[in-house]
Amino acid sequence: MGYFGLSSVLSSTYVTSSLNLLFFYLTWTTLVMSQPPLHIELLGSFAMRILFYWIPTLLFTLFEVVMPGLSGDLKIRRGPRIAGKDVFWIGMNGLMNQVIATAIQGAVQSTYAQLLMRKVPVFDIGTTLPMPWNIVKDILLILAIREVITYVLHRHVLHNPRRFRKLSRYHCVNHNFPKTPTFALKAHYAHPLDYFLIQFLPLYLPAYLLRVHLLTFFLTTAIVSLESALIYSGYDIFWGLLGGTVRRIDRHHCPGGEKMDFGIWGILDWVSGTAGGRSRPEEEGGAIDVHAQVSREVDEKKRRLAKRLKS
Numbered sequence: 001m002g003y004f005g006l007s008s009v010l011s012s013t014y015v016t017s018s019l020n021l022l023f024f025y026l027t028w029t030t031l032v033m034s035q036p037p038l039h040i041e042l043l044g045s046f047a048m049r050i051l052f053y054w055i056p057t058l059l060f061t062l063f064e065v066v067m068p069g070l071s072g073d074l075k076i077r078r079g080p081r082i083a084g085k086d087v088f089w090i091g092m093n094g095l096m097n098q099v100i101a102t103a104i105q106g107a108v109q110s111t112y113a114q115l116l117m118r119k120v121p122v123f124d125i126g127t128t129l130p131m132p133w134n135i136v137k138d139i140l141l142i143l144a145i146r147e148v149i150t151y152v153l154h155r156h157v158l159h160n161p162r163r164f165r166k167l168s169r170y171h172c173v174n175h176n177f178p179k180t181p182t183f184a185l186k187a188h189y190a191h192p193l194d195y196f197l198i199q200f201l202p203l204y205l206p207a208y209l210l211r212v213h214l215l216t217f218f219l220t221t222a223i224v225s226l227e228s229a230l231i232y233s234g235y236d237i238f239w240g241l242l243g244g245t246v247r248r249i250d251r252h253h254c255p256g257g258e259k260m261d262f263g264i265w266g267i268l269d270w271v272s273g274t275a276g277g278r279s280r281p282e283e284e285g286g287a288i289d290v291h292a293q294v295s296r297e298v299d300e301k302k303r304r305l306a307k308r309l310k311s
């Protein structure tokens with residue numbers, strides 16, 4: 001393609017993206033002008049959860065129901081399947097937690113707007129769109145603060161039965177079905193108080209403190225929703241940071257896995273020495289490498305059988 005051909009393609013792409021942006025801006029402005037901020041915030045947040053958590057999660061669940069053999073082969077480890085009625089109630093529990101989270105979001109917004117006599121909502125719901133760099137910066141900051149809050153609460157409160165007996169017991173709900181590899185519906189399966197501490201607070205607190213633009217918050221909710229569906233899926237098909245996180249989440253939910261892997265992205269676990277991994281022996285709290293464990297057990301049984309046959 002010659003120079004003129006390339007430049008005409010580039011300019012047509014530029015015109016198309018400019019028109020898309022203009023259309024988006026007009027739609028957003030109309031929405032902000034015509035709807036109360038609370039409606040936009042709550043409906044938008046819930047829509048993000050449906051699009052980016054529920055749709056992929058229900059697809060994963062359908063795949064596991066229709067093709068149990070293939071889906072089992074793709075999982076990080078093998079384990080018993082969960083009964084259909086349990087799957088249903090796990091899903092209902094996750095939905096209930098998200099409805100409660102949305103209700104708390106509404107309560108925070110109303111309190112901020114009415115009781116504190118502020119004329120503006122918590123999130124910036126202006127017609128001026130945030131710059132791409134500011135969106136990226138705010139999202140990274142929210143995710144970094146979320147990682148720290150999650151790690152601290154998860155390790156020092158929810159897995160600290162000596163000091164926080166009740167909260168630790170509530171957290172056990174999320175650790176139900178330890179012999180089954182993790183599945184996407186498990187991401188939001190928790191006691192409501194545990195859900196508030198480990199899922200709501202770490203995400204909403206930094207977003208409220210930074211008073212980010214509502215579009216930035218929607219984008220963050222979309223990322224976190226998709227992330228939770230993927231990292232809890234238990235599938236050994238991802239690579240890089242995502243693949244590592246899927247394995248870490250599954251390891252934390254293995255029998256005996258609650259002594260390690262408290263963070264989401266693993267950086268704080270690595271720094272604090274709580275990272276499970278093949279490099280650390282099990283006695284020191286390292287990961288239980290299920291494949292290695294199974295092959296060790298098989299070798300041991302073979303050895304015993306050979307010994308019995310000899311004698």
Ligand SMILES: [Zn+2]
Pocket residue numbers: 154158159171175252258
């Ligand atoms: Zn835990």
